[in-house]
Amino acid sequence: MDLFVNFPLWAALMAVLFAQFIKVPIQYIATRKLDWSLMTSTGGMPSSHSAMVTALATGVAIESGLGSPIFAVACVFAIVTMYDASGVRRQAGKHATVLNQLVFEFKNFVDEVKSMPQKPEEEVRKELKELLGHEPSEVFFGGLTGIFLTLAIHFLFRV
Numbered sequence: 001m002d003l004f005v006n007f008p009l010w011a012a013l014m015a016v017l018f019a020q021f022i023k024v025p026i027q028y029i030a031t032r033k034l035d036w037s038l039m040t041s042t043g044g045m046p047s048s049h050s051a052m053v054t055a056l057a058t059g060v061a062i063e064s065g066l067g068s069p070i071f072a073v074a075c076v077f078a079i080v081t082m083y084d085a086s087g088v089r090r091q092a093g094k095h096a097t098v099l100n101q102l103v104f105e106f107k108n109f110v111d112e113v114k115s116m117p118q119k120p121e122e123e124v125r126k127e128l129k130e131l132l133g134h135e136p137s138e139v140f141f142g143g144l145t146g147i148f149l150t151l152a153i154h155f156l157f158r159v
Contacts, residue, residue: 047143
């Protein structure tokens with residue numbers, strides 16, 4: 001089965017898993033708080049999206065060469081993904097922050113004006129996810145993570 005020996009695919013999957021896992025100790029070092037939910041969340045250092053697409057492009061380069069058309073596709077795919085992670089998704093996260101603040105302030109205003117009892121405790125307001133995109137440094141280090149991890153896997157296992 002060619003799927004099980006597809007080096008670029010496995011390099012990309014290993015890179016995304018590694019990048020998601022490493023977010024936990026990096027965040028712990030920065031904040032002294034252990035947050036395992038980072039393993040399944042978007043955003044943070046390093047960008048797992050960048051690690052995955054650069055690992056894919058690096059794996060394709062190793063297998064097919066830098067001059068191959070499939071490397072060109074993988075490279076353009078990586079550039080678009082990393083641009084989106086640091087641009088569009090980051091801006092969406094900033095918008096979510098502003099909207100969450102507006103909702104909070106409006107709720108406080110309504111609570112002050114109303115004399116009716118508040119909603120039951122079990123009714124919880126759902127906030128928009130604010131950590132959607134990445135800072136440029138997170139994208140950069142995610143990209144480096146993907147490249148170096150793929151090169152290390154290749155040289156260690158000689159796939």
